[in-house]
Amino acid sequence: MLGRRGLVRMIAGALALSALALGCGKKDGGANGDAAKQAESDPYWKVGSYLSLSGEETAFGVDSKEGIELAIDEINQAGGVKGKPIKILFEDNKSKPEEATNKVLQLIDRDEVIAVLGEVASSRSRAGGIVANRKKVPMITPSSTNPDVTKVGPYVFRACFTDDVQGRMGAQFIVSTLKKKKVGLLFASDDLYSSGLAKEFRDEVKRLGGEVVMEKSFLKKETNFTTYINELKSANPEMIYAPIYYTSMAPIARQAKAAGVPGSMFVGSDGWDADELLRDAAEELEGAYFTNHYAPDVPWPNSQAFVKKYKERYNRTPSSMAAQAYDAAKLLADAMSRAKEMTPDGIRQAIQETKGFQGATGTITIDAERNADKPVVIVQIKDKQFTYYATVNEKSAKQ
Template identity: 65%
Template sequence: MLGRRRWVKAIVALGVSALGLFACTPKDAPQKEGAGKDPSAPAAAEPWKVGAYLSLSGAETQFGIETKEGIELAVDEVNKKGGVKGRPVKVFYEDNKSNPQETNNKVLQLVTRDKVVALLGEVASSRSTIGGIVANKHKIPMITSSATAPEVTQIGPFVFRVCFTDDTQGQMGAEFVVKTMGKKRIGILYASDDVYSSGLATQFRDAAKKLGGEIVVEKSFIKTETNFTTYINEIRDAKPELVYAPIYYNAMVPIARQAKAAGMPGSMFVGGDGWDAETLLQDAGEEMEGAYFTNHYAPDVPWPNAQAFLKAYKERFKRDPSSLSSLGYDSAQLLFDAMGRAKGDTPESIRDAIAETKNFAGATGTITIDPNRNADKSIVIVQIKNKKFTYFAAVNDKAQKP
């Protein structure tokens, strides 16, 4: 009898507890994740995790923002098509604040905390080198959009790029000047304390000489200089047919103004991708009329993929894209293409697929990844006309034909 009473009491207590539970649970109380779902419904596909480390603040903020816009557009397009292998792509963005130390920290976070399968970044060669070291150590494939220093991809087998290198740019610039323009007497003006400027000058000089060009005058300056009159007069007096000036736009503005005052028109100058800035057009567009420079992209390039990118970018961001945004777009699109071709979903299999990329049709031209993990692609010749950057030609032309 004692055991029966205990059993009855237990049943009653259980019933009271149950009634209390139902009484205390409102109809709109939050349910556990998955509650109320059709168990037969397919589970949402696990997204691909991709990391992007960019200079979204600091000295190169604009470069980072433009690159991010290109990546965002590529992500939107691939996800609208169903993602990669039926899985959406999710990009984790990290701001390295244009700082080398922050770059190391942010890339480590993306790799170890977020477990990304691939990395996109950076704009600057110095920070791409730091990020590339981390990526290569952890065997995560990385594609830099616009780091042009040759040594970046020499870090190891997991580091790639979609832009051309400075040595290729110097060589192709020389071919354009000597073979296409037919100029033989050439002057060179560059910044001796800038690796980009002096490196391009060296590559151009060596290539031009091999092609039969003669360097009749060569002048160098320090980056902090602002008065170039003496250099310009000495160059003018040597009577070159053309002056190669592989310098950044902020130095080219006063040089263009002072050269015009000395009787040297903008059409006498050829430069590199360091000229690609709206500031050059705003501050010296008239003085630079007719000048040429090598670049990655121009808004009016005639290639079908470039035109499609231009239309999509303008619809979203309400302005023309820069070379940085077009390269950011290409770096992401090439990665997604490789992920779709990869034999597995591991970083190693994605790395192998990137290395096998051939004739990828991008906004900046047709890209083939060479054995050194660099992009074998076209270099665009841009001419300044009516204060605008306009497409003139493509050197090493591998672009899609219109």
């Protein structure tokens, strides 16, 4: 016969074994297994999104959030996916990779989402993508272009082109289209996006017979670029390639003008695309170019329809971040509608099979490496606006 202490120990042991059994029964995939069955019985499909809604790159996160919200509302107004609406759950990663990891874990383990949208910055998408892939929940990044992002595993996709394509196109545009052979290079050494683009650009310039006459790298936290600009100027480049974010490009443009370097000498990348760049440095960057995923005046019917809807809702012109996030959400919903099973793995397979998806940023096909095969747009800053200059074929950049 058990005494009081023995009885207490027995009950405690039974409770511990029960908790252990429950813990072992839950699969590491988060939204897989039992959670997937729960998703089927819920009145809506839960999709998570982690974005930089505060911190250094807030503009990118806010634009992306608006694009996703517009897309989800349109999807739900049209009947949702397989008769149920999508509920989007947003998390703010504060523009920090470590927060991206935490937020993706929360979305999968706590909220049991069946798919994830995010992030914009490649460093944060890679961090979040590692978690999503380990948990076996599909993730689509709207705008992260560094090739390493999708290499983390089969559950991570992107709705944008990659930096190897963008870097090569930047080089081809300068050397082959603008006929400038002597080029300067200015980039952030501690940023995966910027340093990756710089490498691709450098290699392609050399292949095309051009020369990088001077390159200068800086840390993202720096704000005084005068020394770098003067050193670049002393090398007499015909153009300067600056694959950086708008947060650095605006002060660089102002300091370059003060040093006698005109904005028309600069060619950049999609990280320039933010209203803040026009607000802070449009005059200094008059005539500059950058590679991008779309322009507000691009002559594509789907893009024009998106711009019209966005302006009606937010009373401003959408950035490429908003357009790409809109496409990522629409592409995910399209895959969900085609999925043979409404499980994370079923959705993953459907995303992989995406071909000829008609988006606001062009026609998208997901290739074997889970990257988007789509057009590259050249944008020019003209009359203090982002204006469409040309469309280039991505495949031509690979030749």
